[in-house]
Amino acid sequence: MKLRVLIFLTSAAVAITVSSVNFYFQHKWYDLAITFVVSFAISFIVFYYLIEKYVYSKIKLIYKLIHNLKLGRDLRDALGETTSSADPINDVEKEVKEWARAKKTEVDDLRKQEKFRREFLSNISHEFKTPLFAIQGYIEAIQDDEFEDIDMARQFLEKASKNVDRLSYLISDLDAISKLESGEVPIQYTKFKINDLIKEVLDSLEMKAQQHQIKLVFKQKYDENVMVTADRGKINQVLVNLIDNSLKYGNKGGQTAVSLFNLHDQVLIEITDDGIGIEEKYLPRLFERFFRTEQSRSRQIGGSGLGLAIVKHIIEAHEQTINVRSTAGMGSTFGFTLQKAKQNPLPLPFPVMPALKS
Structure with missing residues (x-):
């Protein structure tokens, strides 16, 4: 009124x-x-x-x-x-309600960010402390022994070196995910054959697969090469992370299969293993930083805990999607899409002559 x-x-x-x-x-x-x-x-x-x-x-x-x-x-x-x-009275009522809703959303976001920050600091502190304490323990043991047992000293130094490598991987992954989030690393789009890249990645991981006694299979349903438009180096990292992850959590005597599916204007790449699988309740949080489904086994396997988070950031930077489906005890399938490269029109074999008038 x-x-x-x-x-x-x-x-x-x-x-x-x-x-x-x-x-x-x-x-x-x-x-x-x-x-x-x-x-x-x-x-x-x-x-x-x-x-x-x-x-x-x-x-x-x-x-x-x-x-x-x-x-x-x-x-x-x-x-x-x-x-x-x-009618500023009604306008004030409307503005105040909108302002209150916006502030409530802002407060909820701040609470989520604060919770995420606490969890992140707790996780990263634990990730750093574990190898640091191990290195400290091995060095102190060597110092106390005063190098009298050379074999033991050599073994401890090797273990300390592995923990140093673990710290190095962690710092490298943290730096990578930080740059991806801030956009410091731009996506360099090029046209390339995704079939060839998959084969290269599988060849590079063949030795590691043999160590885990897992067979790598490329289920190439199409004979022709599939051209995509993406950042070849970053997609290489995505494939390496996903296949390496399948080897870590796979079963001896099992296999990891890579499949290609032609969609309308995209190509779907799926990495499937028959390993331990993932419980359904963990799937929504699987791409979070430092999230681990089984803490004890994950610590033994190693890794920074950032691999899947990096994969998600890279795929989303390409404006594509990544998903996972899994059944505990039966295996997991990670799938992501890439944009197909646009085909250039073929040149005509001879020039078209204009029609002659009668």
């Missing part, structure tokens, strides 16, 4: 009340009309003046301040502006 309508109705109510009281005592009809007109005029002027000065002007200022705050403008600008709104 607009301000003038509200004042009009209030003044009319007051005028009717005063006129009725006057008529009750005087019983004169002409006094009733005069009293109504006079009391209505006085009430309207008084209410309009009071509400305009002490209520309406304050509400307009509040509206300007909230509006400028939402726009990110200097609040001092609101003091010299005039509002073009015909």
Whole structure:
């Protein structure tokens, strides 16, 4: 309801009340009309003046301040502006509700970020402490022994070296994921054959697969090469991380298979293993940094705990999707999409001659 309508109705109510009281005592009809007109005029002027000065002007200022705050403008600008709104009371109500919803969303996001920060600091502290304490223990043991047992010293130094490598991998992965999140590492799009890249990655991991007694298989359903547009180096890292992950959690005597599926304007690459699998409750958090489904076994296997997070960042930087489906005890399948390269139109074998007019 607009301000003038509200004042009009209030003044009319007051005028009717005063006129009725006057008529009750005087019983004169002409006094009733005069009293109504006079009391209505006085009430309207008084209410309009009071509400305009002490209520309406304050509400307009509040509206300007909230509006400028939402726009990110200097609040001092609101003091010299005039509002073009015909009903600032409703506008203030609307602005306050929108502002409250936005602030609630902001508070919820801040709480999530704070929770994530605490978990991240706790995880990274644990990831660093484990190899550092191991290195410290091996070095102190060697110092206490004063190199009397050379074989033991050599074994401890080798174990310390492995933990140094683990720290190095962790720092490298942290640096990589930080650059991916900040956009410092741009995506260098090129056209290449995804079939050839898969074969290269499988060849490079063949020896590691033999150590795990796992067979690598490329289920190439199509004879022709599939051209994609992507960053070849980063997709190479995605394939290495996913296949290496399948080897770590695979079963001896099992296999890891890579498959290609032609979609409309995309290609789907799937990496499937028949390993230990993942429980359904863990799937939504699988791509989080440092998230591990089985802490004890994951620590023994090693790794920084950032591999899948890096994979997700790379695929999302390509504006593509990655998903996982898994059944505990039966294996897992990771799939991601890439954009197909646009085919250049084939040149005509001979120039087209214009038709001759008859």
